[in-house]
Amino acid sequence: MGYERLAFEAADTNSDAVVSEGELARDAAVGFSSLDKDRSGTLTRSELGPHDPARFSLIDTNGDGVLTFSEVMRNKARAFAAGDKDGDGGLSLKEMVDAASADQGAVR
Amino acid sequence: MRKPHHASHVGLRITLLGLLIGLALAGCENTGGGTAAAGIGTVGGAAAGAGASRAIFGNSTSGMLIGAAAGGLAGNMTLDRQAENRRIQEVEASRDASARRQLDFERQRALQDEEVRREIEERRLFDQWQRERNG
Numbered sequence: 001m002g003y004e005r006l007a008f009e010a011a012d013t014n015s016d017a018v019v020s021e022g023e024l025a026r027d028a029a030v031g032f033s034s035l036d037k038d039r040s041g042t043l044t045r046s047e048l049g050p051h052d053p054a055r056f057s058l059i060d061t062n063g064d065g066v067l068t069f070s071e072v073m074r075n076k077a078r079a080f081a082a083g084d085k086d087g088d089g090g091l092s093l094k095e096m097v098d099a100a101s102a103d104q105g106a107v108r
Numbered sequence: 109m110r111k112p113h114h115a116s117h118v119g120l121r122i123t124l125l126g127l128l129i130g131l132a133l134a135g136c137e138n139t140g141g142g143t144a145a146a147g148i149g150t151v152g153g154a155a156a157g158a159g160a161s162r163a164i165f166g167n168s169t170s171g172m173l174i175g176a177a178a179g180g181l182a183g184n185m186t187l188d189r190q191a192e193n194r195r196i197q198e199v200e201a202s203r204d205a206s207a208r209r210q211l212d213f214e215r216q217r218a219l220q221d222e223e224v225r226r227e228i229e230e231r232r233l234f235d236q237w238q239r240e241r242n243g
Contacts, residue, residue, distance in 0.1 A: 022238075029233035033226045069233045070240060077241075 004100075008093045018090030021080055028076055032069050042066035079103040149191065153183020 011019045011027035019027075035047050044066050045056060059075045060067055083091050083099025091099060157179015158172045165171035 021241075025237045026230070026234050029230040029237070030226075032233055033229040036229070039225075039229070069237065073237045073240075 004097050005093060008096055016090075018088065018092055019096060020090045021077065024076055024080055024091070025073060028073055029069065032072060040066075042068050043072075075103075147188060149183035149187025149189075150180045151183070153187070154180030157182070 008019065009015075011023050013023055013026065032043065035043055037047055038044075045051070045053075048056070048067075056067070057063075059071050061071055061074070079099050079102070080091060082102065083095045085095055085098075154176040158176035160179070161168075161171045161175025165175075
């Protein structure tokens with residue numbers, strides 16, 4: 001669980017062992033702006049690098065071939081809500097890993 | 109056939125003159141090769157040449173002038189040229205260092221600009237999402 005823990009700790013900015021939706025959004029914004037090389041405000045397939053096309057299509061709800069931050073966050077918020085099993089408004093490391101696995105499994 | 113006495117003295121004096129100029133120029137040289145400033149070799153060589161000529165030929169004005177000219181020319185050809193070459197190398201090295209500093213500065217500046225741009229973009233995306241969630 002090395003990589004997952006690193007990702008979790010990077011997102012958990014207040015170090016309370018729970019990632020809130022605000023922390024998740026901030027973490028997603030960091031990743032999004034890093035990937036958006038042409039500063040267009042959207043992510044193309046080439047900017048994403050190797051990725052799962054089915055997952056891309058799932059997130060790209062308007063089907064325009066690029067991902068906006070809203071599209072990315074809507075997908076993350078959905079996964080967040082599904083992953084928050086204890087309903088405390090945040091994801092523990094285990095909940096986050098389970099949510100990520102379930103999200104990827106949903107595509108397959 | 110014997111050389112005239114006067115001619116053998118002149119030959120000896122010319123040899124001595126050459127030797128003295130050589131020693132004088134060697135004295136002008138410093139460790140880096142050449143003199144500290146351009147022109148010192150010429151002036152020093154001329155002075156040494158004139159002095160050496162006077163020592164050998166006595167108070168002959170034309171002898172001293174010839175000695176000064178020969179010494180000045182030799183000084184210019186050797187020491188001043190080295191000094192000038194070294195000065196050019198130093199200027200080029202200084203220019204290279206300056207260009208490197210400028211490049212480092214610009215690279216650093218570009219990285220900082222990119223970092224700031226990303227922070228602004230992250231903030232904008234986050235705020236946009238918050239508005240969508242609350243709106």
